[in-house]
Amino acid sequence: MNEITLTIDDKEVKGKEGNTVLEICQANGIDVPTLCHLDGLSDVGACRMCVVDIKGERRPVPSCTYPARDGLVVRTNTEQLERYRRQMLELIFTERNHFCMFCEQSGDCELQKLAYRYQMDNVRYPYTFPPLPVDSLSDYLVIDHNRCVVCGRCIRVCSEIAASHTLDFGRRGWRTLVSADLEQPLGESSCTSCGACVQACPTGAIFSKLNLYKGSTSDCQQITTVCPICGVGCELNVLVKDNNIVRIEAPRLTETRGPLCSMGRFELLCQNHPRVTSPMLRDNQGELKECTMERAIEVTAEKLGELKDGFAGIISARIPNETLSLFHKLLREVVGSDLIDTLDGESYRIIAEGISQFSLTSPLPSRERNKVREGLDIECPIEEILEADCILIAGADAKKTHPIVGTLVQRAISQKGAKLIVVDSSRDVFPLWTDLWLKPRAGSEGTLFNGLAKMIIDKGLVTPGKAKAALIQFLSQYDVNEVDRATGIEAKSLEMAAEMYGQAERGIIIYGEGLVQRDEPSFITSLLNLADLTGNWVDGRLRVISLKPAANSRGGWELGVAARDIKQDRLKGLYLLLSDDEEDKELLGWLKGIGFLVVQASYHSPATSIADVVLPSPIWTEREGKYVSMDGRPLELKRVLQPKEGLLQDQEILIELSKKLGHELSPS
Amino acid sequence: MVAKVKIATAWLDCCSGCHMSFLDLDEALIGLADAIEITASPITDIKEFSPVDVGIIEGAVSTTHDEEVARNLRANCRILMVWGDCACFGGICTMRNLFSKEEILRRSYIETESTKNGKIPSSEDLPPLLEQVKPVNQVVKVDCYVPGCPPSSEAIHYALTELLEGRIPVLPSEIMRFD
Numbered sequence: 001m002n003e004i005t006l007t008i009d010d011k012e013v014k015g016k017e018g019n020t021v022l023e024i025c026q027a028n029g030i031d032v033p034t035l036c037h038l039d040g041l042s043d044v045g046a047c048r049m050c051v052v053d054i055k056g057e058r059r060p061v062p063s064c065t066y067p068a069r070d071g072l073v074v075r076t077n078t079e080q081l082e083r084y085r086r087q088m089l090e091l092i093f094t095e096r097n098h099f100c101m102f103c104e105q106s107g108d109c110e111l112q113k114l115a116y117r118y119q120m121d122n123v124r125y126p127y128t129f130p131p132l133p134v135d136s137l138s139d140y141l142v143i144d145h146n147r148c149v150v151c152g153r154c155i156r157v158c159s160e161i162a163a164s165h166t167l168d169f170g171r172r173g174w175r176t177l178v179s180a181d182l183e184q185p186l187g188e189s190s191c192t193s194c195g196a197c198v199q200a201c202p203t204g205a206i207f208s209k210l211n212l213y214k215g216s217t218s219d220c221q222q223i224t225t226v227c228p229i230c231g232v233g234c235e236l237n238v239l240v241k242d243n244n245i246v247r248i249e250a251p252r253l254t255e256t257r258g259p260l261c262s263m264g265r266f267e268l269l270c271q272n273h274p275r276v277t278s279p280m281l282r283d284n285q286g287e288l289k290e291c292t293m294e295r296a297i298e299v300t301a302e303k304l305g306e307l308k309d310g311f312a313g314i315i316s317a318r319i320p321n322e323t324l325s326l327f328h329k330l331l332r333e334v335v336g337s338d339l340i341d342t343l344d345g346e347s348y349r350i351i352a353e354g355i356s357q358f359s360l361t362s363p364l365p366s367r368e369r370n371k372v373r374e375g376l377d378i379e380c381p382i383e384e385i386l387e388a389d390c391i392l393i394a395g396a397d398a399k400k401t402h403p404i405v406g407t408l409v410q411r412a413i414s415q416k417g418a419k420l421i422v423v424d425s426s427r428d429v430f431p432l433w434t435d436l437w438l439k440p441r442a443g444s445e446g447t448l449f450n451g452l453a454k455m456i457i458d459k460g461l462v463t464p465g466k467a468k469a470a471l472i473q474f475l476s477q478y479d480v481n482e483v484d485r486a487t488g489i490e491a492k493s494l495e496m497a498a499e500m501y502g503q504a505e506r507g508i509i510i511y512g513e514g515l516v517q518r519d520e521p522s523f524i525t526s527l528l529n530l531a532d533l534t535g536n537w538v539d540g541r542l543r544v545i546s547l548k549p550a551a552n553s554r555g556g557w558e559l560g561v562a563a564r565d566i567k568q569d570r571l572k573g574l575y576l577l578l579s580d581d582e583e584d585k586e587l588l589g590w591l592k593g594i595g596f597l598v599v600q601a602s603y604h605s606p607a608t609s610i611a612d613v614v615l616p617s618p619i620w621t622e623r624e625g626k627y628v629s630m631d632g633r634p635l636e637l638k639r640v641l642q643p644k645e646g647l648l649q650d651q652e653i654l655i656e657l658s659k660k661l662g663h664e665l666s667p668s
Numbered sequence: 669m670v671a672k673v674k675i676a677t678a679w680l681d682c683c684s685g686c687h688m689s690f691l692d693l694d695e696a697l698i699g700l701a702d703a704i705e706i707t708a709s710p711i712t713d714i715k716e717f718s719p720v721d722v723g724i725i726e727g728a729v730s731t732t733h734d735e736e737v738a739r740n741l742r743a744n745c746r747i748l749m750v751w752g753d754c755a756c757f758g759g760i761c762t763m764r765n766l767f768s769k770e771e772i773l774r775r776s777y778i779e780t781e782s783t784k785n786g787k788i789p790s791s792e793d794l795p796p797l798l799e800q801v802k803p804v805n806q807v808v809k810v811d812c813y814v815p816g817c818p819p820s821s822e823a824i825h826y827a828l829t830e831l832l833e834g835r836i837p838v839l840p841s842e843i844m845r846f847d
Contacts, residue, residue, distance in 0.1 A: 093757070099753065099757065099758075099759055099760060099762070099846075100753075100817070100846035100847040101753060101759065101760055101817035101846065101847045102760060103847075106846070106847040107847070112846060115846065116841045116844045116845075116846075117841055119838055119839065119840070119841055119844060121756060121812075121813035121814070121815050121838065121839060121844065122756050122757070122803070122805055122810065122813045122815075123757055123803070124805070126806065127758060127762065127765070129762065129765040129766055129800070131766045
């Protein structure tokens with residue numbers, strides 16, 4: 001882009017063609033007040049706070065929407081402009097209820113800050129006092145239209161960043177209201193409660209019930225950590241006051257990986273099950289009784305030493321790397337058992353096997369080969385979703401399990417015109433967004449993917465050199481008509497899907513638990529073949545993403561903690577390091593048959609109630625360590641709250657146990 | 669000795685918090701006492717205004733009585749200063765502007781959950797409510813404003829000191845607060 005030179009307030013400044021005048025002012029440290037502008041969103045010139053004089057223009061213009069040109073002469077701070085700005089503020093104040101003394105956002109409000117800046121100690125116009133509704137029926141959010149300045153930041157963040165397109169303007173003129181799906185109550189609308197609007201709102205018009213009157217930003221310490229829920233690995237900015245979380249924000253709301261979902265922003269604040277506060281031991285009468293830490297560790301160590309390789313370990317994939325590897329070492333090196341798994345280990349083994357089968361037939365580029373760890377590096381980062389022109393999502397309810405992936409999919413569709421093919425045998429996981437929903441019979445997904453590959457070859461949509469003889473030979477068994485019969489999908493839809501994905505320049509495949517749980521690694525191999533055939537490689541990685549279930553799934557998988565399915569083995573004892581994760585029903589059923597069960601957990605649960613020893617564990621806010629996001633980014637979980645005195649960290653317990661067994665494990 | 673600056677104060681529809689904030693000046697009041705004389709005021713309990721240099725009003729204009737007090741004080745002072753968000757902007761008192769006068773009276777005196785056989789007071793001695801609660805500057809001319817709910821003692825002290833030094837005070841951004 002060409003460099004341009006402008007004169008702003010008698011100073012010569014440089015910018016780029018395509019910049020707005022406001023962008024150039026901000027880049028050059030020239031302070032222009034704004035209200036409806038939010039970095040990273042489009043500009044609309046709604047509030048008129050950023051008005052500037054431009055030589056040749058008959059009246060002041062909003063700098064946020066004025067395209068900069070070479071040679072412009074701009075004034076940002078004349079007495080007249082400052083007077084206009086104050087006048088605009090007074091008019092905004094008269095329009096609705098902007099009395100601060102009973103507003104949750106007082107102290108954190110951009111409108112209030114501007115009024116202070118312009119020393120607005122009175123208003124010269126009559127107030128309008130319109131009777132406006134308050135919508136407080138949604139689980140987490142409240143819209144108080146009385147506090148709204150109709151800047152539209154919530155609407156823009158909802159469409160441009162959250163890609164939910166729930167909010168829009170309703171009505172006209174001074175009656176304009178922010179409206180969810182044609183004036184539906186927020187709780188009944190398409191709103192996903194991601195809370196981006198809460199963070200974008202400059203006033204107290206949209207706020208969360210969970211954060212209400214807990215404190216303002218200036219009272220808080222801010223700690224950037226990582227979300228402990230799904231594998232996306234979103235960064236969280238946690239605001240803490242007096243060892244309590246006031247609220248959770250997105251540190252970089254408008255960046256590709258920036259926005260949060262309702263799990264990261266709100267659900268994390270709603271974990272209030274009873275905590276395990278003391279170690280417990282099952283006594284001779286079979287009752288679980290509180291005991292000292294010393295005693296609980298002694299009993300556990302004794303059993304570990306006694307049962308040795310009959311003792312297995314399962315650990316949550318929410319646990320940071322340091323603890324994962326210590327747990328691994330304790331069992332393998334100290335106890336001498338190789339029965340170690342993570343809660344999501346099953347998914348790993350299927351994905352890894354699928355990738356390894358693919359690598360056998362289509363060797364990875366040699367540069368990649370050295371750094372490939374268990375093949376997971378074959379997948380691309382999630383940013384690639386936004387670059388895609390066709391998205392095939394298979395067996396993955398992304399909006400529910402990995403909402404930020406869902407957000408990126410919807411952004412690619414609404415902003416880049418990407419096509420969406422959903423492969424799901426039970427439901428369309430992106431209703432209203434899907435171009436083509438393929439509903440294969442459960443278990444026939446592999447046939448579907450191979451059939452699509454065959455059609456893509458037949459249609460000549462393969463990248464030259466990719467259709468290797470062995471693969472063509474293998475695929476020759478798939479005839480469109482048979483695929484149609486086997487999958488229950490009509491041939492027309494299959495043809496359409498093959499064309500959509502085959503013709504795409506940057507087709508991306510996303511798959512998740514729905515597919516993995518079919519227990520067929522070959523399905524994954526087929527998907528990878530499909531991507532490879534169509535030349536969907538970017539920077540040495542395939543445009544394929546698997547949605548890994550937990551925050552540190554990948555960390556655990558890379559460390560080799562999930563190498564074995566231990567449920568096949570007869571074991572005598574089990575050490576379950578659950579922490580603040582949840583056990584599923586299937587696991588619970590299996591736990592019941594175990595001779596000696598140690599559960600290290602943060603919350604009381606069915607698992608702790610059947611344990612022989614219960615050890616307390618910190619929750620995500622109380623520990624720290626390294627995570628790896630599902631697409632391989634190293635992340636840092638930080639401690640945001642001080643745990644109760646006496647609560648040991650998971651590693652400390654593991655070290656104590658190893659000491660009792662005569663070994664000195666050190667935290668890595 | 670220089671003559672003391674005469675001050676009269678009044679409160680209208682308000683909580684008296686601004687006057688409390690003034691009293692919160694604590695030891696600074698002693699210094700001020702050398703320079704000012706408070707005539708009519710809720711503090712002295714003198715209700716009839718005589719001519720003063722500075723009139724001070726706390727509270728919004730809500731009744732015909734409020735209107736009269738505001739006009740009366742305006743007529744008796746050279747400079748009129750208002751204290752607090754109610755007087756400056758209308759503030760919390762204007763919450764009732766979202767409803768009609770009748771709705772407000774019925775809700776307050778008849779429909780409140782703890783009221784049995786309620787009745788809207790109708791004595792001639794009671795000033796009728798205005799249709800709308802207004803900030804003071806919509807009734808009389810105001811010369812200077814000290815917003816805040818209540819304004820901090822610091823803000824009140826700043827404003828009084830400026831006046832004593834012959835300047836019309838405008839609160840600097842750093843000490844201006846609306847809450």
